[in-house]
Amino acid sequence: MPTKHNDISLFVIKEQDITPKLDRAIREMLVVCFPADREYYQRQSFWHSPAVYRIIGKNDKGSIVAHTAIVQRAVIIGPALSKVRVAGIQSFCVLQDYRSMGLSNKMMSAAMDEGSRRSLDAGLLFCREQLEKVYGGMGWRKLDTAVYMTDDKKGKNLIPSRNITMFYPLNAKQLPAGDIDLAGTDW
16 A cells, blocks of 8 residues: 655555566656766666665656665674664655655655564665755764675775765664675665
C-alpha cells in the first residue's frame, strides 16, 4: 500500500520487481535530475552498486517525480572490525517542480523506515558539502572519518574527497569509532 504525500504516492519497490518499463522511466527521471551524469543514467538506473529496494514517488498521472535507491551492505568499521549493516542511499532526487513541498523528507523517512523494518543498523550516504544542511534537516549527521571503497580497477582507496559522509541512526544510535571500509564499491 503506497504512502501519500500531498498528491504524490510513495512506493517501496524491491529491486527484483523493477520492470524494464519502470527502469526506463527511472532512468529518464535521473537524467533530468543529474544532467552531468546523463550518459551514465541513460544506461542504468543505479550508481556503482545495485540497489536492494527503491522508494519511488509518482504524481496523480503516474509519472515518477521522486526517487532513491537503497544499497544494503555490511560495512566494516574501526580497529575492532565491527560489522554494521547499512542502508546506503543513492540517486536521491526530486524533480524541480515538486521541491519545497516536504517530499524529500517524506521520501527519506520512507527509505529509513524500510531500513529499520529490515533490521539495518544505520543509514549511510555520500553527498557534496552543500547538501549537508538539507540532509541534516532530515536527521542525518556528518561523519568526520576516512571512508574506503574497493573497486576492480584501483583496489582499496578513499572515496572521492569532494564527498562528505553522513550517518542516520536506525538500530544503532551511533557508529563505532574508526575508519569505514565499505567492503565494496561506493554507491
